[in-house]
Amino acid sequence: MAKNNIIDVHLFGEEIGRIGLDENEGRTSFQYHPTFLASSKYLNIFPNTGILKRVPQAQVFNSFGGKTFHGLPPQFADSLPDKFGNLLFKIWLESKNENDITILEQLAYVANRGMGAIEYHPGNQLPKNASIDLEEIIDVLKSVVEDKRSHKEISLSSKSLINIFKIGTSAGGVNPKILISEHKKSGEIIPGDLEYSDNYHHYIIKLALDEEAVYPREIVEYCYNLTAAEIGIEVMDSKLIENRHFATLRYDRQLGEKQHCLTATGITGWDFRSSTNSNYERLFKLSSFLKIKHTQTEELFKRMVFNVIFQNNDDHLKNHSFIYNKKKDRWKLSPAYDLTYSTNPLLVFKKNIRALAINRKRIDINLDDILKIANEYTIKNPKGIIEEVQDAIPFLRRKLKEHEVSEQVITKMFAKIKAIK
Numbered sequence: 001m002a003k004n005n006i007i008d009v010h011l012f013g014e015e016i017g018r019i020g021l022d023e024n025e026g027r028t029s030f031q032y033h034p035t036f037l038a039s040s041k042y043l044n045i046f047p048n049t050g051i052l053k054r055v056p057q058a059q060v061f062n063s064f065g066g067k068t069f070h071g072l073p074p075q076f077a078d079s080l081p082d083k084f085g086n087l088l089f090k091i092w093l094e095s096k097n098e099n100d101i102t103i104l105e106q107l108a109y110v111a112n113r114g115m116g117a118i119e120y121h122p123g124n125q126l127p128k129n130a131s132i133d134l135e136e137i138i139d140v141l142k143s144v145v146e147d148k149r150s151h152k153e154i155s156l157s158s159k160s161l162i163n164i165f166k167i168g169t170s171a172g173g174v175n176p177k178i179l180i181s182e183h184k185k186s187g188e189i190i191p192g193d194l195e196y197s198d199n200y201h202h203y204i205i206k207l208a209l210d211e212e213a214v215y216p217r218e219i220v221e222y223c224y225n226l227t228a229a230e231i232g233i234e235v236m237d238s239k240l241i242e243n244r245h246f247a248t249l250r251y252d253r254q255l256g257e258k259q260h261c262l263t264a265t266g267i268t269g270w271d272f273r274s275s276t277n278s279n280y281e282r283l284f285k286l287s288s289f290l291k292i293k294h295t296q297t298e299e300l301f302k303r304m305v306f307n308v309i310f311q312n313n314d315d316h317l318k319n320h321s322f323i324y325n326k327k328k329d330r331w332k333l334s335p336a337y338d339l340t341y342s343t344n345p346l347l348v349f350k351k352n353i354r355a356l357a358i359n360r361k362r363i364d365i366n367l368d369d370i371l372k373i374a375n376e377y378t379i380k381n382p383k384g385i386i387e388e389v390q391d392a393i394p395f396l397r398r399k400l401k402e403h404e405v406s407e408q409v410i411t412k413m414f415a416k417i418k419a420i421k
């Protein structure tokens with residue numbers, strides 16, 4: 001295998017293995033590093049869902065194709081961006097006249113800048129710069145997205161390109177977002193790709209790039225975050241920037257360390273784009289398989305109820321994650337994220353179906369469906385939890401009003417946000 005068809009995988013400062021790519025056969029492989037394997041450390045970094053086995057031989061993968069996995073084992077495909085990051089990636093490559101790069105070359109760009117704690121070495125080095133101007137970055141991104149939409153040629157200085165590439169291509173998801181770190185004392189803002197010390201607040205910022213938008217998606221997400229916190233759902237602290245952009249602290253940058261995180265799709269290989277495994281029953285099963293504490297199973301139940309009541313229908317398998325505790329060698333639920341009214345309420349959708357089915361249903365979920373899950377996973381007092389979530393409906397309305405979301409939007413939203421019957 002040619003040298004550039006192998007990349008090393010590092011975690012917590014040591015090489016844990018290597019990914020190989022056989023371009024002719026379109027296959028990838030993973031082999032644990034013998035020293036790491038022999039150390040018997042961190043036995044659970046990749047929960048044994050039958051994909052990555054803890055064996056010395058190289059393991060070959062040819063069943064993870066398509067847009068979600070790109071041929072990689074799901075644990076590593078989790079390091080790749082989705083729609084928005086890919087758009088910036090493409091612009092970056094076009095600017096360098098590199099159009100056709102392999103998936104390992106893409107991982108070399110992720111390098112040590114990815115979400116979570118997994119790093120890829122050797123990485124492609126990009127210049128490190130000190131502070132950045134948030135307003136300028138947002139302006140650049142706005143013009144890039146507009147130009148791309150109208151198929152205009154994109155002309156940017158290389159400094160602007162490097163900046164948006166560095167902070168805009170790591171996180172997954174469809175919507176425009178960047179990573180920044182803000183110094184706790186001086187307030188200085190630096191690119192959020194490399195820094196992880198505790199001297200900074202590390203934010204993921206979901207950007208409101210369309211100033212004309214009648215539906216202020218980012219403000220609504222902020223109000224959802226406040227509502228979830230109000231009823232004790234664990235979310236990271238968040239704030240609005242310039243009253244428009246939604247900034248939330250990163251759970252994968254805490255205590256001055258990178259936290260190893262994987263999405264439900266990353267752990268299991270269940271493709272979040274396919275309906276086959278997309279249901280809450282699977283997610284609860286995965287949680288018991290990971291031996292999360294019962295209080296966390298109750299938390300997951302509360303999140304499910306929240307998503308049903310507040311019409312967060314885009315609750316797919318990459319919108320649920322787990323964090324690894326390296327001291328205890330075990331997993332827990334990550335804080336909840338991407339909680340929002342998922343579709344523009346001003347548009348009429350023929351089908352507005354839930355990503356994760358409940359009791360085989362994606363619409364018209366009723367009390368019986370929810371109670372069936374509660375029964376299966378021995379949730380105490382499910383009706384009490386449902387009531388607690390429902391009681392937060394006026395709180396959300398108040399928050400939306402306080403943040404000047406239009407009456408028109410609020411009315412449309414609350415035509416759908418209802419108690420469970």
Ligand SMILES: Nc1ncnc2c1ncn2[C@@H]1O[C@H](COP(=O)(O)OP(=O)(O)OP(=O)(O)O)[C@@H](O)[C@H]1O
Nearest residue numbers: 171172173174175236248249250251252318337338
């Ligand atoms: N607070 C956070 N800390 C760390 N990682 C996060 C945080 N919030 C989101 N992420 C990661 O970033 C990804 C994208 O974020 P998010 O789901 O909010 O974006 P989105 O573009 O709205 O997604 P979607 O495509 O589901 O609509 C998530 O899948 C998750 O892996």
Ligand SMILES: [Mg+2]
Nearest residue numbers: 173318319338
């Ligand atoms: Mg998401």
